[in-house]
Amino acid sequence: MKTSIAVILVMATIIGACNSSDKKADGAKDKYEQTKESLEETEKKNPTRFLSVTGHDKKNLLGQTVVKGTLSNSAKVASYKDVEIRLSFYSKTKALLEEDVETIFETLAPGKSADFKTKYFAPKGTDSVALKVMGAKSE
Template identity: 45%
Template sequence: MIIFIAMNTKGIIITGILQILFFLIFFSSCTGKGTLGYEASKLSLEEQEKIAPVTFLEVSGTFRENLVGETVVEGKVKSTASVAKYKDLVLSVIFYTKTNTYLGSEDFVLYEFINPGSEVDFKIKTNAPNGTEQVGLEMKEASSVD
């Protein structure tokens, strides 16, 4: 804050004018960009989530063999996005031996919508290659919903 000391009436008038100018300049610089800045950052977050959906989707699950010899993979896809909604999730099931040797992979499309912060359950039946002892899951891609 600026404090002026005036000795006479002329100085008091000048001091008053300078203080008024100071406050006008100070308050005119406050244009309310805080709200616009928040909206802009919110939009940029939405754009980031739409550009790289895989970054905001986490997949987890388990596998077992059913009575007819199929490998059943069950799990969840969780969205960590704050704004973006996704659909048509492409999930890769990766097959490994007990020594972590890669045997192959298979892609599956989950035709589901997933909202920000929500989860989608899935169940996939497939025929794993001989020697499969471990199964990995990877989210390969997804489409953002406009």
């Protein structure tokens, strides 16, 4: 009698231990999914935090300013498209001469980059061009 009670207690303990680890694993998966969803929401609401632009400019034979650059997406989950970039044209004394907005119609997957090229008749006296990401649509 004592032996059968001991066997039943041991079996109940083993079964209980197996079930509790499964529940913990399910809880960990749920927490991971919640974290992933909240990360995606944050990335979609703040595209300017995760998008960056670099570039350079030169003059062509027609007198146009050619701006070549690279857009980069540092987000882990969100993809962006139709990125708006502000181009600021400055003189040698760093006075702002003109600003224009250019939309780059590319889709940027998480962690990816895309090259772009645009041409402008920049204002007279332009020495440099600054680029800044203004916004984007999330996919």
